[in-house]
Amino acid sequence: MSTGSAVLRPRDTDVLRAELRQLATRGGIPVLFGGEVHGDGLVLSEFVGTRTGLLRGVVVRPSSGLGGASMVAGRPLSVADYRNASTITHDYDVPVLSEGIGSVLAVPVVVDGVARAMLYGAYRSKAPIGGRAVDLMIDSGRRLADELRIRDEVDRRLRLREAHAASAVSPEVIREVYAELRRLAADAEPGMRNQLQRLAEQLAGDPRPEQVSLTPRERDVLAQVALGCTNAEAAERLSLRPETVKSYLRSAATKLGTGTRFESVSRARLRGLIP
Incomplete structure (x- = not known):
C-alpha cells in the first residue's frame, strides 16, 4: 500500500491495525481481520479475536471469496451464513471455517477508485451483522481511506520536491x-x-x-x-x-x-x- 519513501512514511499496516483494535473496543465484533492490497492480491496480516493462525498470510485474489468480490465491487459486502452462501466462491473455506466463522462483513478501503486494503468483521453465529457494527466498520474504512489519501499527497509533494532538487543547478x-x-x-x-x-x-x-x-x-x-x-x-x-x-x-x-x-x-x- 505504501507508495512513498520508506523512511518518511509511517507503515500503513500500523494504522490498519489501530483501526481494527478500535473496532474491537467500540463495536463488540468478536472477530476482526484485514490486510493491504499488493498488486492484484490482498494479503491478510492483521487479526483481532482469531483462534488459529490459518488466515495469516492468506492471499485473496480479485473476485475470489467475499473479500475479493468486495474488492472488485468497491463497496461493502456481507453474508449471514458463510458456509452455505451461494453468492461467493469458497476458495478460503478451510481457514475461514476453521475459525468457526458464521457471518462476515467485508469493507474495502478505497482511495481514488482503487481498493488499497480490506477490513473484515465476523461473528461465529449465522446471523446478519448488526447495523451499528456495519456503520462502525464503514466509518473505519473511510477514515483509513482519508489517511492513505493524505499520506499519498504528502509523498507526491515530497517526490516532486526531491525531483526538483535533484534536477536543479545552482x-x-x-x-x-x-x-x-x-x-x-x-x-x-x-x-x-x-x-x-x-x-x-x-x-x-x-x-x-x-x-x-x-x-x-x-x-x-x-x-x-x-x-x-x-x-x-x-x-x-x-x-x-x-x-x-x-x-x-x-x-x-x-x-x-x-x-x-x-x-x-x-x-x-x-x-x-x-x-
Whole structure:
C-alpha cells in the first residue's frame, strides 16, 4: 500500500491495525481481520479475536471469496451464513471455517477508485451483522481511506520536491558555465562562436524589453567579474590587457547606469544580460 519513501512514511499496516483494535473496543465484533492490497492480491496480516493462525498470510485474489468480490465491487459486502452462501466462491473455506466463522462483513478501503486494503468483521453465529457494527466498520474504512489519501499527497509533494532538487543547478554553476562559454566563444571560429554565444544566452535567459545593449566583450568581462575575478584575472582568462578590461567595465557601467563593477554585475543580472 505504501507508495512513498520508506523512511518518511509511517507503515500503513500500523494504522490498519489501530483501526481494527478500535473496532474491537467500540463495536463488540468478536472477530476482526484485514490486510493491504499488493498488486492484484490482498494479503491478510492483521487479526483481532482469531483462534488459529490459518488466515495469516492468506492471499485473496480479485473476485475470489467475499473479500475479493468486495474488492472488485468497491463497496461493502456481507453474508449471514458463510458456509452455505451461494453468492461467493469458497476458495478460503478451510481457514475461514476453521475459525468457526458464521457471518462476515467485508469493507474495502478505497482511495481514488482503487481498493488499497480490506477490513473484515465476523461473528461465529449465522446471523446478519448488526447495523451499528456495519456503520462502525464503514466509518473505519473511510477514515483509513482519508489517511492513505493524505499520506499519498504528502509523498507526491515530497517526490516532486526531491525531483526538483535533484534536477536543479545552482546559480554559481550556471554562472561558471556561462562565463566559460563566453570565453570559448571569444576565441572560436565565427560559426562556432555564434553557436557558443547562443548557448550562453540560453543560460542567461530572455532579455527584458527595456534591455540596454551590451557588446559581446562587455558581457564577457561582466561574466568573469560575476565569478569574483579581478581585472587582471579576467584579462588573463579572456586574453586581454587589464586596461582593456577596465575600458569594457567602464563602458558597461555607463550603459547600465552604475557606479561600481559589482553594481554593474547586479544590474546586468536583473536585466537578464548575464545569469
